[in-house]
Amino acid sequence: MLVSVKEILSLYIKYxxxxxxxxxLLFMVGAIIxxxxxxxxxxxxxSNLQSYLDNFYHFVSEDQSLDYHQVFLSSLGYHITLLGIIWLLGITMIGIPVLLLLVFLRGVAFGFTMVFLLQQSSFQEVxxxxxxxxxxxxxxxxSFFIISVASISFSILLIKxxxxxxxxxxxxxxxNYTLLFVMIGVGFIAGSLxxxxxxxxxxxxxxxxx
Structure with missing residues (x-):
């Protein structure tokens, strides 16, 4: 009997x-900070950030030669690089502190971005x-949560x-660890698109x- 991806993911999260x-929790703490x-x-x-944001909205609304392909390559390049770094950290026995720091900093960046954007004055801007x-x-x-947990888990396995x-x-x-990262890489491609x-x-x- 074939096991669905949903069932595999459910078991992986449970385990x-x-x-x-x-x-x-670490991500949420980072987001709050x-x-x-x-x-x-x-x-x-x-004021400078608000001006940049307003210019971006104007740029998008006027369709001023927005290079979608370049945006895709930039986003994909960043996330594939992040994927590779987290994979490498997982195959070491000293990568756990760095992984936890990455999770925290990712939370800080997300929290900063969300709060700044949500502080805009109008409903339309929100x-x-x-x-x-x-x-x-x-x-x-x-996807970031899954690969972070996989990397920490594999690093713990190496220590044990x-x-x-x-x-x-x-x-x-x-x-299995590498195949999981390949699967998440496909998710990163979809996210970048x-x-x-x-x-x-x-x-x-x-x-x-x-």
Whole structure:
């Protein structure tokens, strides 16, 4: 009987529930701190960021030669690089602190971005913020959680194996670990496509009715 991807993912989360809770909690703490950072920004920095945001909205609404392909390549390049770094950290026994720091910093960046965008004065700008940041992050953030947990879990497995009197053969685990990252890589491709082509299109359609 074939096991669906949903069932596999459900079992994986159940098996690694503690690690998922730690990663999500650390991300949320980072997001809260990122939100507080926004309130501490100087008026000049806030004004510059607001001006940049307004220019971006105007750029998108006027369709001023937006290079969708370049946006896609930039987003995909960033996320594939992140994927590779997290994979490499997982095959070491000293990568766990760095992984936890990455989760925290990703939370800070997300919290900062969300709070800054949500502080816009009008309802239309809040909707624009949601359209511009949420669609692709609905794929990116869960995928980021999964690979972070997988990397920490594999690193723990290496540590346990090192402490055993008799080492076990880790090649099958390494293959499964790598295949999971390949699957998440496909998700990153989908997220980058949404970020580059779908989100700007929705933003342009919405801006036409403002």
């Amino acid at each position: 690694n529930l503690i690690l998922f809770l730690i990663v999500i 990122g939100g507080f950072v926004v309130s501490g920004l100087s008026d000049d920095i806030t 909707i624009m913020a949601m359209i511009s940041i949420l669609p692709h992050n609905l794929l990116f953030i869960p 194996n090192q402490l055993r009197r008799k080492s076990i053969h880790l090649m099958p685990e390494l293959i 949404i970020e580059a082509y779908i989100s700007p299109t929705f933003m342009r359609i919405f801006l036409q009715y403002l």
